[in-house]
Amino acid sequence: MDAVDLLTQDHRKVEAIFMQLQQEKGGQSQQLLAQLYRELSLHAMAEENIFYPALASNTAMSGQLIDAFKEHGEMKAILGELAALGNGPSGLSDRVTKLMKKVEHHVKDEEGKVFPAAREMLDKDRMQVLGQQIMEAKQMALPGVQNSLPAMELGMGGSASTTGPQTFA
Ligand SMILES: [Fe+2]
Secondary structure (H helix, E strand, O other): OOHHHHHHHHHHHHHHHHHHHHHOOOOOHHHHHHHHHHHHHHHHHHHHHHHHHHHOOOHHHHHHHHHHHHHHHHHHHHHHHHHHHOOOOOOHHHHHHHHHHHHHHHHHHHHHHHHHHHHHHOOHHHHHHHHHHHHHHHHHHHHHHHHOOOOOOOOOOHHHHOOOOOOOO
8 A cells, every 4th residue: 555545544544543531431432542542643653754854855845844743743742632631521522632632634735735746746656665664663662652642552462462453454
């Protein structure tokens, strides 16, 4: 799968988790939050380490990329707060809503501007190679991301026990 298709698929997965979280009346929310943390952390890492650097040679993209890094920083700060809250209910839904708005903005920017520009800038082969690199980088980073979430109940083997969107298709 090419890089843009892969990153777009991540966006849809994250939106699906937010939808499930909004419908959640209790019980599964820690598992959903852990999934959200994992998906967003891996997505931001893949974009920052692989995808954005591939676009950085185009100076017309620099404003977009600076914005993207800033937005990732804001998302990570909220993810850190969510992780620190763990099972405590206070402030959880406010932060989830705040995070959802940030993610919506990120998705709109990327799918509206960054991804179309990337498709014009990079040829099909390069996109495929970047897609492969993104998948490999996510696999490598997964254990570290899981370990950074001590406050949430990830269960044995992380995604193996979940019923929602999986990290790797
Ligand atoms: Fe993204």
